[in-house]
Amino acid sequence: MEIYEFGQRLIKEAGEFVRQRMLEDFRVDSKLNPNDLVTDVDRETETFIYDRINEMYPDHHIIGEEGHGTEIDDASGVLWIVDPIDGTLNFVHQLQNFAISIGVYIDGEKHCGLILDVMNDTLYHAQSGKGAYMDDRRLEPIGSTELATSLVSLNPNWVIKERIGSAFAGVVKDARSTRSYGSAALDLAYTATGIVSATLFFRLHPWDYAAGMIIIDEVGGRTTNLLGEEIDILHKDSILAGNRALHGELVQYFADDEAFIEAHRHVHGEKK
Ligand code: IPD
Ligand code: CA
Ligand code: CA
Ligand code: CA
Incomplete structure (x- = not known):
């Protein structure tokens, strides 16, 4: 079979x-x-x-x-x-x-x-x-959206964390609104169906994102870590998944924030 x-x-x-x-x-x-x-x-x-x-x-x-x-x-x-x-x-x-x-x-x-x-x-x-x-x-391919008119899902706990919180807070401030569902796999499935336009996590394990990443690819979306780097399926990492336009917009909130980058490297290490 x-x-x-x-x-x-x-x-x-x-x-x-x-x-x-x-x-x-x-x-x-x-x-x-x-x-x-x-x-x-x-x-x-x-x-x-x-x-x-x-x-x-x-x-x-x-x-x-x-x-x-x-x-x-x-x-x-x-x-x-x-x-x-x-x-x-x-x-x-x-x-x-x-x-x-x-x-x-x-x-x-x-x-x-x-x-x-x-x-x-x-x-x-x-x-x-x-x-x-x-x-x-x-599922239909997901359409392009802008943050100002998008719902994004993220866990509010990340917003109150030192060094990484302000980048997440910027997203919360500029999005139409945020949602928090409490299951990363469902967040990714909802991103693929368009219930939300993107989903963001500071730390996920392979079992949280392995399936969702494949489903998102198949609707034309993009999944990387929050710095825009490719995911290595055997390691935990941050995750940013969404339609391509919004993914590109969201990466800037993190990739331009020195304190965030340093904290990210501290937790997840350097990419090869
Ligand atoms: C958790 C959920 C949650 C996410 C956590 C995960 P678990 O998985 O997906 O939404 O924010 O990071 O660890 O432990 O319930 O399988
Ligand atoms: Ca999990
Ligand atoms: Ca589990
Ligand atoms: Ca668990």
Whole structure:
């Protein structure tokens, strides 16, 4: 079976697994800080997805947020990048507005991206070069917009951070308005469908953006880091995704701000 077709079937099954599992109690733990939560459902869903891929394609590699693939340090072969629940805080507090995100890369090249809005059972998906879809509906190319008439999504926490906050604040000030959805994968899917015109993050991991980046490509959008540099799929980075015109406009807010650039280099390192 084609990887893309298998991936679509798998993510729908994983969505059903989550919806069923939510009917029972689950444990909530914190990871790096009291607001960084993980639940049994995150871990069990990652294992569910991992086992299915491993059974079907024993020679493929898998990276997941909840512990799979920590030994992987190169992108050769077929690489599945999995976020079993993206938007765990929404999952815990709202029992909705969270996603499963799966991106597949072959020898480091984009292959296909899948994002399931679990409670709405809506699947955003794309295969490289073959267009993007929301369920069975093909998504139109996203049109050009200007910041002054655009909705952009970003997490307000970045605006109040020293050194990086003022660049984000400039965006907030000049945009028509901002939104914060609490799931990076859904932010990227919403950018691909035009619900927002761009989405910005100071720090995301590969499992947050691997699928979304492919879907955005397929509607003619652009994804780089906030300094306009290309993304390396194995590393965390900042992310700026949107229609090309707006992407170009937004990069200037960050690439011209010395304090921001320095803070970015401090957190993410120098690009090769
Ligand atoms: C988080 C969500 C959130 C983003 C965080 C991510 P998680 O993922 O995508 O929207 O702002 O940076 O870590 O932990 O819920 O999978
Ligand atoms: Ca997490
Ligand atoms: Ca995530
Ligand atoms: Ca997660």
